[in-house]
Amino acid sequence: MFVLQNDTMKAILLFIAGLMMASLLKGQVLVKGTVKDQKGRILAGANIVIKDSYDGTLTDSTGSFSFKTTEKGKVILVVSNIGFKTLEQGVDLGKDSLVLLFTLKEEISELKAVIITAGSYEASDKKKGTVLKALDIATTAGANADISATIQTLPGAQKVGEQEGLFIRGGSAEEAKIIIDGTVVNNFFYSSVPGIAQRGRFSPFLFNGTVFSSGGYSALYGQALSSVLNLESLDIPEKSEIQLGLSPLFASVGLQQVANNKKSSYGFSYNWTNLTVYQKLVPQAPDFFKVPDFHTADANYRFKTRKNGVFKIYAYYNSGSLGVRNPSLDSLGLWNAFQLNNQNLFTNLSFRQFLGNGWKLNLAGSISYNKDQIASQVQNQQYLSVPQTQIPVIDQASFNNHATQWMFQLRAVAEKRFGSINTLRFGAEVWNNQDSARFQSILGLYPSLVKDRYTAGFAEADLYITNELAFRPGVRLEYSSLLNKVNIAPRAALSYKLSKNSQVSADYGIFYQTPERRYLINQPSVNFLRADHYILTYQHISSSYTFRAQAFYKDYISLLKTSSGFPVSVNNNGYGYAKGIELFWRDRKTFKNLDYWISYSYLDTKREYNNYPAFVQPGFAATHSGSVVLKKFWVKNMFGVNWSYNWSTGRPYFNPNRSPKEFLTDKTIAYSTNNFSLNWLPKIGKANAVVVLGVNNVFNERQIFGYNYSSRVRDADGLLIRSEINPPASRSFFLGIFLSWGVDRTQQNINSNL
Amino acid sequence: MKKILSLIALFFVLALNAQTKYESAMQNGFAKLKESKGAEDFQALGAYYERIAEAEKTQWLPYYYAARHYTIAAFMNPAADKDKAATKVAELIAKAEAIESSNAEIYCLKQQTAVMQLVVDPMSRWQTYGAQASEAIAKAKQLEPGNPRPYLLEGQYLMNVPEAFGGGKAVAKKLFEKSLELFASFKPLTALHPNWGKEQAEQLLAACQ
Numbered sequence: 001m002f003v004l005q006n007d008t009m010k011a012i013l014l015f016i017a018g019l020m021m022a023s024l025l026k027g028q029v030l031v032k033g034t035v036k037d038q039k040g041r042i043l044a045g046a047n048i049v050i051k052d053s054y055d056g057t058l059t060d061s062t063g064s065f066s067f068k069t070t071e072k073g074k075v076i077l078v079v080s081n082i083g084f085k086t087l088e089q090g091v092d093l094g095k096d097s098l099v100l101l102f103t104l105k106e107e108i109s110e111l112k113a114v115i116i117t118a119g120s121y122e123a124s125d126k127k128k129g130t131v132l133k134a135l136d137i138a139t140t141a142g143a144n145a146d147i148s149a150t151i152q153t154l155p156g157a158q159k160v161g162e163q164e165g166l167f168i169r170g171g172s173a174e175e176a177k178i179i180i181d182g183t184v185v186n187n188f189f190y191s192s193v194p195g196i197a198q199r200g201r202f203s204p205f206l207f208n209g210t211v212f213s214s215g216g217y218s219a220l221y222g223q224a225l226s227s228v229l230n231l232e233s234l235d236i237p238e239k240s241e242i243q244l245g246l247s248p249l250f251a252s253v254g255l256q257q258v259a260n261n262k263k264s265s266y267g268f269s270y271n272w273t274n275l276t277v278y279q280k281l282v283p284q285a286p287d288f289f290k291v292p293d294f295h296t297a298d299a300n301y302r303f304k305t306r307k308n309g310v311f312k313i314y315a316y317y318n319s320g321s322l323g324v325r326n327p328s329l330d331s332l333g334l335w336n337a338f339q340l341n342n343q344n345l346f347t348n349l350s351f352r353q354f355l356g357n358g359w360k361l362n363l364a365g366s367i368s369y370n371k372d373q374i375a376s377q378v379q380n381q382q383y384l385s386v387p388q389t390q391i392p393v394i395d396q397a398s399f400n401n402h403a404t405q406w407m408f409q410l411r412a413v414a415e416k417r418f419g420s421i422n423t424l425r426f427g428a429e430v431w432n433n434q435d436s437a438r439f440q441s442i443l444g445l446y447p448s449l450v451k452d453r454y455t456a457g458f459a460e461a462d463l464y465i466t467n468e469l470a471f472r473p474g475v476r477l478e479y480s481s482l483l484n485k486v487n488i489a490p491r492a493a494l495s496y497k498l499s500k501n502s503q504v505s506a507d508y509g510i511f512y513q514t515p516e517r518r519y520l521i522n523q524p525s526v527n528f529l530r531a532d533h534y535i536l537t538y539q540h541i542s543s544s545y546t547f548r549a550q551a552f553y554k555d556y557i558s559l560l561k562t563s564s565g566f567p568v569s570v571n572n573n574g575y576g577y578a579k580g581i582e583l584f585w586r587d588r589k590t591f592k593n594l595d596y597w598i599s600y601s602y603l604d605t606k607r608e609y610n611n612y613p614a615f616v617q618p619g620f621a622a623t624h625s626g627s628v629v630l631k632k633f634w635v636k637n638m639f640g641v642n643w644s645y646n647w648s649t650g651r652p653y654f655n656p657n658r659s660p661k662e663f664l665t666d667k668t669i670a671y672s673t674n675n676f677s678l679n680w681l682p683k684i685g686k687a688n689a690v691v692v693l694g695v696n697n698v699f700n701e702r703q704i705f706g707y708n709y710s711s712r713v714r715d716a717d718g719l720l721i722r723s724e725i726n727p728p729a730s731r732s733f734f735l736g737i738f739l740s741w742g743v744d745r746t747q748q749n750i751n752s753n754l
Numbered sequence: 755m756k757k758i759l760s761l762i763a764l765f766f767v768l769a770l771n772a773q774t775k776y777e778s779a780m781q782n783g784f785a786k787l788k789e790s791k792g793a794e795d796f797q798a799l800g801a802y803y804e805r806i807a808e809a810e811k812t813q814w815l816p817y818y819y820a821a822r823h824y825t826i827a828a829f830m831n832p833a834a835d836k837d838k839a840a841t842k843v844a845e846l847i848a849k850a851e852a853i854e855s856s857n858a859e860i861y862c863l864k865q866q867t868a869v870m871q872l873v874v875d876p877m878s879r880w881q882t883y884g885a886q887a888s889e890a891i892a893k894a895k896q897l898e899p900g901n902p903r904p905y906l907l908e909g910q911y912l913m914n915v916p917e918a919f920g921g922g923k924a925v926a927k928k929l930f931e932k933s934l935e936l937f938a939s940f941k942p943l944t945a946l947h948p949n950w951g952k953e954q955a956e957q958l959l960a961a962c963q
Contacts (some may be wrong), residue, residue, distance in 0.1 A: 045797065049805050054779050056805045135877060238885040546951050631876065638916050656759075683920065723916065 021723065028095050032066030033100035035059050035079060043104060046081040069093065083107055083159045095709070106467055122628040137204035137510050139157040139631050141642040142675025142696050144734050146199045147210065148189070151229065153627040154644070155550070155582035155599040156214030159646060160620045161705035162725045164189040164198040168214055169554060169621050170578030171226030172221050174516055178229045179221060180207075181312065182364035183409045184431065189281060190294075191342040193324060195725045196286075197707070201296075201318060202345070207231045215552055216507030216535045219460045219474025219491045220413065220425060225513045225531040225556070233350075236265045236302055236308050243269070244687075247736035248277045264303035264371075271296040273320075289413040290323030290339060290384065309386070316346045319741035328378060329710035329721060330393050334386060335379040345369040356390050358417035362427075366409045373403045388442065393711045398464065399441035426459035435517050450517045452482035460491070468497040478526070480514045487512045487528050501542045507535040515560045519570050530558040530730030537593075544589030554578040559609035576615075577605025593633045614658040622648040635730070638681040649673045653706040657719045669702045675698045676736070687739040694734035703727055776813065779806050780946045783819060793834070796827035804846070817850035818859060825866050843953050856894050858898035859948050865890035865907050881920075886918035887911060902936035903948070905929045906955045913958065923962045 018089060035046040049056035055069040077100070080086040084104035090159070136150065148166055152159045156166040163682040165173025170341050178188040180202070188551035190198035211230040214372055221228045237256055245252035255270030273294040298316040350364040366425060378386045378398050396696035432452040439446040460474030476492040491509035496499025498504060512528040532555045538550040559574025586597035605625055608615040617623075625648035628650060633640040650667035658665065677694035697703070707722040715721050783802055784869035788795055808817035821843045826838035836857025847863055854860065865887045872883035891911075894904040909929030933955045942949040 047801055047804075049808070052809050054775075054806050054809055056801070056804075058801050060794075084841070238882055289956075635876070635916055638919070683917075688919075 013675050015396070022303060024282040026071070027095065028068040028070055029072075029095065030066060030068050030099065031077075031091075031093075032064065033099065033102065034064045035081070035102045035104060035105055036060075037084065037106060043081050043084070046102075046104065047126075047675060049078045049104075051076040051078050051079075060064055067093075070171075076378065078240065079104065095529040101447060105528070106125055109667075126745045131712070133210075134204040134207060134588045134678050136631075136690075138209070139640060139642050139677070139679060140629055141644040141677040141694065142673065144199075144694055144696075145204060145692075147202065147204050147229075148200045148205075150204075151210075151212050152630050153597070154212065154214075155548075155584050155601045156227075156618065157212075158601075158603075158622060158625060159648060159671065159701060160651075161197060162195050163222065163620070164192065164200075166225035166227070166229060166261070169474045169552060170576075170607070170618070170621050171554075172602055172618070172620055175225040175513065175531075176227050176229065177221070177224040177230070180231045180346075181314075181348055182411050182413070183348050183366035184223070184361060185346060185407060186407055187344055187346075187370045190318075190320065191340055191344075191370075193322065194338060195326075195705075196324070196728055201346075202231070203538075206233055207648060208316075211547075212552070214507050214531045215489070215554065217243065217491065218472075219476045219489070219509075221429070222458070222476050222478055222489065222511070223454070223513050224645050225511050225529055233312060233314060233348075235312070236262055236304060237267075240265075241739045244739045245271070245736060247734070248281065248737075249273060249275060249734070249736070256291035262304075264301075266301045266587070268297070268299040278733075279592070282729050282731075282733055285726060286327040286728055289333075290321060292320070292322040294318060294320035305353060307354050307356070309351070312349070313350045314346075314348045316344075317380065318344045325379070327723070328397070329708060329723060330712055330714065331378075331389070331391070333381060333624075334394070335381075335383065336397060337375075337377045337379050339375045339377075341373040343369075355568075360417075362411075362413040362415070364409070364411045366407070368405075368407045369439065370403075371406045372401070372403045374399075374403075376400075378674075399439065401437060403437040405436070406432075406434045418734070419635070420464075421462070422464055423462070424459070425461070426457075428455070428457045433517065437563045441605045448518075448521055450482065450521055452480055452517060452520075453513065454481070454514065455479045470495045474509075478512060478750060481530065482520055482728060483514060483519065483526060484524075485527050487530075502538070502540040505537045507533065507537070508675050509533050515570070519560060519562065519568070523570050526560070526570055527558065529556075529560060529572070529574075531556050536558060545587040546584065548582075548584040550582045552578075552582075554605075556607055556609075559607060560607060562611050564611055574607065574609030576605065578603065578608065580606035589601070593635060595631045597629050598627070600624075612662045612663065613625060616664045617652050619652050619654065620662060622651045624649045632643075640679045642677045642679070644675045645673070648677075651706070655707070655722075656709050656711070670705060671700070671703060671705075672701050673703065674701070687741050689740075690738040692734065692736045692738070696732045697727075697730060700731055703730065728753075767823045773834050776806070776810060777946065780815065780819075788822075790823075796823045796830060797823065800824035800827060807846070812853060814850040814857070814860075815853035817846050817853070818948065819864065821846040822866075825870060826889050828870055836870050836874050840867050843870075856897055858894040858901045858904060859900070861890045861894035861897065862903050862907055865894070865904075865911070869900050869911055884915075884919075886934035900936055900940065902940050902955070904931040905933035905936065906951045906958070909933065909955075910958060913962070927962040930955050930962060934936065934959065945949070 002467040012316055012519050035043045035048070037043055044059055044061045044063055046059045047056065048059070048065050050069055053071050054077070055067060055071060057065050057067040059065045074090060074092055077091055079102045080085060081104055083106065085107050087102055087104055091100070107653070132647050137143060137147055138145045140150045140153060151157045151166065156169050160167050163173060166176035167173055168176050171410050171516070178185050188199055188202070192198060213227050215227055215321045217228050218306070236259055240258045250271055250273040252269060254267065254269035256265065256267035258265040273292070275292045279288060279379060286645045292365050298314070300312070300314045302310065302312045319342065321341045323335045323337065325335050326335045328334040346366070346368045348364070350362070350368045353361050376397060376399050380386050380395055385398070404475060409429065409431045411427065411429035413425055415425045417423050417425060417598050433452045435453070435661055436449045439640045444645050456476060456478040456580040458474065463471045465471065472493040476489040477486070478489065479486045487510055489510045493505060495505035507511040509532070511531050511533065515526060515529055535555045536551045537548065539546070552561045554577065556576035558572045559576060561571050561574040563569045579609060580601060580603040581599045584597065588595045601624070603621055605621050606617055628645045630643045631640060650670050652664040654664060655666045673696065675694070675696045676698050677692060680691045682689050682691070705726055711720070711723070713721050773909035775842070783799065786799055786802065794901065800820050803816045803823065807813065807820055809815060822837060824843050824846070828834045828836055843863070846868060847860060847867070850860055868883045868886035868890060872887065874881050888910055891904050891908045909926040912921040912929065913923060913926035936957060937952045
């Protein structure tokens with residue numbers, strides 16, 4: 001064996017020891033200090049790194065840090081924290097430890113900045129302001145998965161039992177607009193039937209976001225004195241599926257096919273609604289001599305472009321008919337029969353594309369068509385048409401009206417981001433409307449045709465002065481060819497953040513609307529209707545609860561006034577106001593698996609418009625209204641119970657027995673209803689099932705929405721006789737089973753691997 | 755003899771020292787992991803690996819461990835903003851994928867990120883994130899059929915999914931068994947490659963009995 005000499009050995013050992021010292025005990029320097037923000041608040045969890053080295057650390061809960069490094073000489077320290085601008089600072093590492101103080105500047109970012117609400121209830125998952133999602137709508141008792149019925153449980157929106165539509169803060173149904181992907185939907189609800197409120201046509205599951213504004217909405221939209229309901233359709237779905245729905249009321253089938261690369265999808269569905277079985281089970285007060293029968297088909301195609309653009313096309317077609325008969329109040333023993341045939345088409349095309357450099361383009365177009373064929377007939381006991389009676393009110397109650405509406409829209413909006421989140425949006429839109437009708441009665445045939453081309457240009461900016469303070473100025477310029485008038489509508493919103501979760505905001509805006517076109521035949525001098533909004537909002541939104549308080553004042557500067565007599569002439573002399581306070585509370589966390597919300601609205605409104613002979617509270621406005629909505633879900637059993645309570649004080653109704661001075665001074669009884677629903681989500685075979693059972697007005701509370709008066713038959717006291725307007729059945733029921741088979745390869749994989 | 759022993763010892767020290775700075779830093783992280791207890795420790799460990807990752811830039815494993823420990827930290831802290839954490843983790847995953855594409859371990863991370871976002875609001879997020887989670891697992895299994903971790907993670911996820919949705923203990927149990935079967939023969943590529951989960955699988959299997 002080779003043995004080393006002692007000296008050599010020592011030398012080697014020394015050399016090795018030296019190497020070890022150098023490598024293992026390299027001089028370490030202590031770096032310590034604190035990280036704060038501009039206001040001197042400590043920042044915990046901030047990241048401190050020596051650039052291009054492994055050395056660094058995080059700050060602790062007191063904002064201080066300390067670490068040892070073997071790096072030497074000039075290095076760069078990188079200090080970062082989410083929501084702050086990253087700081088880089090050169091330091092010279094010598095032998096002595098360093099004590100450093102870093103101050104990070106806050107970054108204006110979406111995560112932290114105040115939310116510009118413009119009076120709206122955001123309901124997409126994107127923002128914290130989430131209030132209503134599709135599932136919320138489907139599980140609200142009493143709403144039967146109808147979007148507008150759920151919105152009626154929010155403050156500001158009123159329930160008007162005898163008529164469909166959104167009645168917002170003292171505004172009529174015509175004063176609110178509903179928008180899908182940027183285009184207005186003229187016939188969002190099924191066609192009106194006297195005294196029976198109709199549902200919305202579209203399922204909440206078509207949309208991923210529901211943004212409901214109860215006033216003071218963005219300059220991007222117009223033509224609504226009250227508000228807009230903005231629905232944003234889904235992009236490419238997650239997976240392919242086949243759907244089947246069964247109920248005593250309807251049957252539906254649907255298919256949604258997603259391409260393997262998830263870049264495109266198509267789908268279609270068909271629904272047949274027929275109330276024959278339901279009406280046998282639940283007797284209806286009016287005589288439905290033609291049972292409501294509807295066929296609906298829709299189709300969609302969507303694809304993703306490069307750079308995350310999305311192109312979507314959606315087409316909807318519905319055809320329906322119904323006939324309903326009520327006793328005539330003008331001649332006892334006779335009947336008023338109302339029959340409706342409706343055809344409706346809505347197609348929407350939208351395209352969204354990022355253009356780079358902070359630019360984004362939104363294009364949208366739509367074609368919609370609606371045809372109502374209404375036949376109203378006075379019938380005898382044998383339900384046969386009555387010959388002329390020479391009594392005008394009776395003879396005039398028999399008429400035919402064929403009304404057709406066409407609408408074409410085009411819209412382009414460009415968006416540019418500056419800095420981090422400051423945004424400028426501008427664009428233009430054109431709506432072409434054409435309404436034609438043929439009204440025929442004993443008075444003769446009245447054909448009519450109204451055309452209007454509405455053009456608008458708009459611009460709006462989101463300006464974040466700091467994370468706490470944001471300002472949104474906007475302006476809209478509108479022209480209507482029918483009125484031959486131009487208007488300029490400024491809008492402004494100012495929001496200030498009080499704390500992490502709470503903020504106050506003030507909104508102002510002028511809102512114009514073209515009067516209903518049916519009033520505008522040969523009326524050259526009419527101008528836009530106008531309402532000015534002033535809104536103050538306080539809101540506290542955290543992941544577990546939402547509280548919101550709003551106060552508003554709305555000044556109706558111009559409303560339509562119609563003359564009595566025939567032909568009707570119209571002017572802009574109508575006016576009015578609305579003011580009120582609204583409260584909203586939603587809590588999802590306090591009680592396990594229990595989600596509930598409470599809303600209350602106080603409304604003080606008066607107007608003189610249409611044929612009103614006085615300045616009064618309109619028939620569609622209740623002074624106090626409120627809702628409580630409860631949802632309890634047992635995840636283990638996939639079972640949910642939902643309950644809702646809606647209440648409002650009585651609404652004024654027209655009583656012709658009173659003098660014009662006492663117009664609308666009578667009020668109905670208060671409205672109150674308790675609704676209940678169950679949903680159960682079992683797995684039936686390979687299908688995911690949803691079983692829904694709903695009962696509206698569980699306690700059979702008496703509901704009177706108003707009265708119909710005779711125009712000639714009087715009772716013993718000499719008063720005109722009347723009948724109540726009630727719901728068609730005082731208690732209504734819903735039962736449905738929805739099955740979906742996800743054509744989901746991953747699930748098959750799991751099973752085949754076991 | 756004494757001299758020879760010291761020489762051997764010295765040689766050993768030298769050999770250790772010869773191990774690259776990167777490798778020893780990674781190993782050091784494994785040692786730190788053993789001492790990590792609370793969410794803060796895991797957050798710090800995530801930051802530690804992120805520093806290594808950003809200094810190296812060509813290694814996917816430090817990105818992997820950074821993402822993994824940030825995910826654990828977010829799961830451990832009930833007050834953590836899970837969406838914010840998921841955004842951060844997704845950035846790290848993207849960087850790891852840019853270096854090492856189509857790796858089963860990275861798909862496992864993706865599943866955990868999806869589950870993390872799912873638990874924020876299971877009722878309404880189930881359709882989106884539930885699908886993402888099962889998709890990521892399916893992909894992981896396809897890429898590396900012999901890897902036990904996809905089965906472990908899938909079992910852990912399905913254990914908490916109601917039976918009505920294809921979850922439950924019975925389903926999870928089979929997955930843990932399958933995972934343990936694979937663990938018996940699983941060998942990581944290097945000492946630095948992921949090699950965790952066996953004890954977890956044993957504990958979870960016990961919880962299913």
